Amino acid sequence: MSAVELKGQALVAGAAAGKVLRLEEPLSFWGGVDPVSGTIIDRRHPRCGESVAGRVLVMPYGRGSSSSSSVLLEGVRLGTAPAAVVLRELDGILALGGAVARELYEQSPPVLLLAPADWEALPEGVDAAVEVSGRLRIAG
Amino acid sequence: MAAANTPETVELTERDRAMLEGDFGEAAAVAMRILVTMAGVYGAERLLDIEGAHIDGCLYHGDSGVDFAELLVAGGARVSVPTTLNVGGLDLLHPEEFAGTAERRAKALRLMECYEEMGCRTIWTCAPYQTTPRPAFGQQVAWAESNAIVFANSVLGARTHRYGDFIDICAAITGRAPAVGLHLEENRRGRVVFDLRSLPRALRSASWVLPAIGYLVGERCGNRIPVLLGLEQADEDGLKALGAAAASSGAVALFHAVGITPEAPTLEAALGHAEPEEWIEVGVSDLRDGLRSLSTAPGEAEAGAAGSVELAIDVVALGSPHFSPREFAELMPLVERHPPAGGVEFVVCTNRLSLGELERTGNLERLRAHGVRVVVDTCVVVAPILRTPAGGVLMTNSGKFAHYAPGNVGFDVVFGSLAECVRSAHGGRLWRDPELWP
Numbered sequence: 001m002s003a004v005e006l007k008g009q010a011l012v013a014g015a016a017a018g019k020v021l022r023l024e025e026p027l028s029f030w031g032g033v034d035p036v037s038g039t040i041i042d043r044r045h046p047r048c049g050e051s052v053a054g055r056v057l058v059m060p061y062g063r064g065s066s067s068s069s070s071v072l073l074e075g076v077r078l079g080t081a082p083a084a085v086v087l088r089e090l091d092g093i094l095a096l097g098g099a100v101a102r103e104l105y106e107q108s109p110p111v112l113l114l115a116p117a118d119w120e121a122l123p124e125g126v127d128a129a130v131e132v133s134g135r136l137r138i139a140g
Numbered sequence: 141m142a143a144a145n146t147p148e149t150v151e152l153t154e155r156d157r158a159m160l161e162g163d164f165g166e167a168a169a170v171a172m173r174i175l176v177t178m179a180g181v182y183g184a185e186r187l188l189d190i191e192g193a194h195i196d197g198c199l200y201h202g203d204s205g206v207d208f209a210e211l212l213v214a215g216g217a218r219v220s221v222p223t224t225l226n227v228g229g230l231d232l233l234h235p236e237e238f239a240g241t242a243e244r245r246a247k248a249l250r251l252m253e254c255y256e257e258m259g260c261r262t263i264w265t266c267a268p269y270q271t272t273p274r275p276a277f278g279q280q281v282a283w284a285e286s287n288a289i290v291f292a293n294s295v296l297g298a299r300t301h302r303y304g305d306f307i308d309i310c311a312a313i314t315g316r317a318p319a320v321g322l323h324l325e326e327n328r329r330g331r332v333v334f335d336l337r338s339l340p341r342a343l344r345s346a347s348w349v350l351p352a353i354g355y356l357v358g359e360r361c362g363n364r365i366p367v368l369l370g371l372e373q374a375d376e377d378g379l380k381a382l383g384a385a386a387a388s389s390g391a392v393a394l395f396h397a398v399g400i401t402p403e404a405p406t407l408e409a410a411l412g413h414a415e416p417e418e419w420i421e422v423g424v425s426d427l428r429d430g431l432r433s434l435s436t437a438p439g440e441a442e443a444g445a446a447g448s449v450e451l452a453i454d455v456v457a458l459g460s461p462h463f464s465p466r467e468f469a470e471l472m473p474l475v476e477r478h479p480p481a482g483g484v485e486f487v488v489c490t491n492r493l494s495l496g497e498l499e500r501t502g503n504l505e506r507l508r509a510h511g512v513r514v515v516v517d518t519c520v521v522v523a524p525i526l527r528t529p530a531g532g533v534l535m536t537n538s539g540k541f542a543h544y545a546p547g548n549v550g551f552d553v554v555f556g557s558l559a560e561c562v563r564s565a566h567g568g569r570l571w572r573d574p575e576l577w578p
Contacts, residue, residue: 011181026362026391031521031544035202041547043436061363061391067196069304074202089363091391093304095181099174100306104207 006118010134012098014110017129018083021055029068038080056128057082061089072097084130085111088119150179151186167215171310178307184318192275193223193312194268196284197305198255200229200248209254219312223260224268226285228252229523231515240524264517265491267461282311287384287461293394295379297402299323302393322394329412330367330396333419337370342578345372348557351539354382356430358390367410368397384461385539434542434555437533451570454532456561457520459489460540465497478566479510485528486512486565489519521548535561
């Protein structure tokens with residue numbers, strides 16, 4: 001496979017790299033991710049038990065609680081946040097967690113919005129890198 | 141897909157710019173910076189004035205929330221519009237209810253104090269729409285807390301986008317919010333119809349079933365606005381339960397119930413006189429699926445199955461969103477007839493307004509005499525309140541508790557009607573009401 005390059009909209013701009021954790025189902029960070037460990041704790045979520053820490057978290061959008069921004073922020077503070085979040089649909093609540101992390105800790109995982117067809121093209125487990133410009137590269 | 145606007149292109153007023161530049165203090169500058177960033181994220185052309193706010197950021201999730209509040213307090217933050225507070229991490233009236241560490245208690249308390257210092261009203265409830273003056277139809281507000289958002293938009297017809305922790309207080313300090321999403325008329329029309337008309341009439345008017353309807357609506361509509369067709373006689377407590385469940389399983393911030401909610405006098409009006417994107421028929425089997433997905437306890441028979449099931453119940457938790465005086469009035473005779481067994485922990489979460497009424501009527505004493513604990517200012521899925529060790533089975537009539545209890549407090553859950561919860565607590569094992577299903 002040759003390298004793939006996708007262009008998205010950087011909701012929270014930044015550069016990061018990691019292995020893709022691809023969630024087909026949306027996930028609420030609050031009640032869904034333990035900020036201390038970065039583990040998915042929503043027992044109804046098919047990927048419950050896996051860790052989002054350091055991963056390029058690919059998910060369609062967030063759901064549920066409006067406290068998800070807090071959980072993402074706390075993850076940034078504790079170093080358990082995803083390396084980057086890649087969304088298919090605009091999700092203000094996660095971007096907000098990132099924007100506040102910038103303000104408070106001068107760092108945040110980039111939050112990227114991709115066109116649905118591009119979002120579909122991101123397979124589980126590949127190495128992906130997000131650039132400040134909103135470009136996303138998959139290693140070939 | 142890509143929004144046309146960025147923080148650089150958001151149209152700002154002179155006052156907005158003055159805030160950004162620090163003329164209104166450092167906290168207002170931080171707040172405006174975050175708002176402008178978020179306006180860019182949402183693709184807003186401009187900000188708009190809001191007339192009220194409800195803040196979710198006062199609940200302790202970790203030190204980062206305290207860091208942010210302290211940054212604002214140190215910068216001289218004051219809210220500029222009437223602002224209410226959601227639950228905190230402590231029951232301030234009953235400090236003995238807190239079962240966490242002294243360190244966590246101190247931090248949760250400090251966070252609550254920070255928001256009080258910024259001038260917010262300390263109502264500490266996730267059901268502000270049942271306690272304080274409510275936003276009027278069409279009024280622009282900035283609310284956080286998913287169940288409060290969906291109630292404000294759907295039942296009151298007020299206008300708030302689906303806000304989260306932090307932007308809520310930024311809006312309250314500046315009196316501004318991005319002009320996007322549900323603030324704008326054109327984004328409020330229903331997209332997906334849930335047709336309930338084939339359900340037996342008795343089910344369509346049963347309050348116990350509304351969380352299950354909400355839950356399945358949230359699961360299937362995702363982040364599109366649902367229209368419920370065929371719902372009967374839902375009162376505000378019922379709509380509160382339905383909305384809270386829908387906002388747990390999905391990203392629902394507004395629903396229309398034809399003939400019930402103010403923007404849905406007719407199906408056509410609810411759809412904004414456009415064609416729906418999808419039409420979903422909801423039958424009895426879908427409802428049973430919705431009920432099943434609300435319970436996680438292993439081997440749990442489906443809700444409404446006749447007779448007793450051999451499943452021990454360790455905890456009954458009610459009041460998410462916070463119990464109203466009317467809900468207590470319904471609970472009272474049930475508990476008097478079937479008080480909880482000694483080994484079952486029975487907790488009801490509510491706000492100070494309901495508590496005051498319970499005290500006046502003597503019902504608080506009666507509930508306590510039966511071993512029912514009434515917790516205010518907070519709730520059992522956000523704070524260490526339960527004394528029963530995690531790993532047991534928690535029963536509730538709340539779709540929101542049912543959704544969050546497994547992940548947040550480590551209990552398996554069983555969903556049931558209020559009467560089922562009370563009878564199960566009485567016997568210490570799951571009791572199903574044979575008359576729930578027509």
